[in-house]
Amino acid sequence: xDGRGRQGPGVLKARTALVVGAGIGGLAVARRLRxxxxxxxxxxxxxxxxxxxxxxxxxxxxxxxSEPAQFTRPLEALRTGGIDLVHGEVSRIDPAGVTVxxxxxxxxxxxxxxxxxx
Ligand SMILES: Cc1cc2nc3c(=O)[nH]c(=O)nc-3n(C[C@H](O)[C@H](O)[C@H](O)COP(=O)(O)OP(=O)(O)OC[C@H]3O[C@@H](n4cnc5c(N)ncnc54)[C@H](O)[C@@H]3O)c2cc1C
Numbered sequence: 001x002d003g004r005g006r007q008g009p010g011v012l013k014a015r016t017a018l019v020v021g022a023g024i025g026g027l028a029v030a031r032r033l034r035x036x037x038x039x040x041x042x043x044x045x046x047x048x049x050x051x052x053x054x055x056x057x058x059x060x061x062x063x064x065x066s067e068p069a070q071f072t073r074p075l076e077a078l079r080t081g082g083i084d085l086v087h088g089e090v091s092r093i094d095p096a097g098v099t100v101x102x103x104x105x106x107x108x109x110x111x112x113x114x115x116x117x118x
Contacts, residue, residue, distance in 0.1 A: 014040045018109035020090055020100055022047035022075055024055070026115035030083050044084040044109065046102050051075055090116065 017037065019030040022045050033043045057071030078085050088103020099108045 014042065016042040016044060016109040018100055018107060018112040019043065019045045019115060020093065020112065021115035021117060022052055023115060023117050027052060029113050029115060034082050042084055044086060044107060045078060046086045046088065046090060046100050046107060047075060048089045050087065
């Protein structure tokens with residue numbers, strides 16, 4: 001990330017990474033960014049669901065070999081790992097301006113990963 005997150009020579013300002021979608025890809029990216037970015041930088045996940053369902057595990061559920069609690073994780077738990085969560089349906093993405101509209105809010109960042117699935 002660079003650009004808006006930096007202020008003047010040698011002076012770093014906190015930056016924000018937006019991850020749009022909290023599925024398998026989005027959560028992997030968000031956790032990786034949280035590990036590698038400085039603590040002062042924000043990682044913000046934008047997602048419409050309150051929990052993540054691990055899709056491949058549905059096969060086991062269909063045959064009666066697992067229960068939803070075994071493959072469903074509340075996304076609120078991300079906050080304890082230093083990742084911010086914005087809950088809302090994404091209605092617009094502006095890649096050039098690095099903004100996302102979700103749930104009536106506009107969230108701005110310095111970099112963005114779109115992981116809304118297929
Ligand atoms: C039964 C089943 C079995 C599978 N088995 C395998 C397997 O064996 N191996 C394998 O590699 N893959 C398997 N897959 C596929 C795998 O689950 C997907 O490839 C994977 O989930 C894709 O990850 P993703 O992050 O791109 O999208 P997703 O995991 O689908 O995540 C997208 C996220 O974006 C959110 N979102 C979408 N639109 C909006 C919006 N407008 N506003 C806000 N949020 C939004 C969704 O709620 C979701 O949380 C299986 C899938 C299923 C259903």
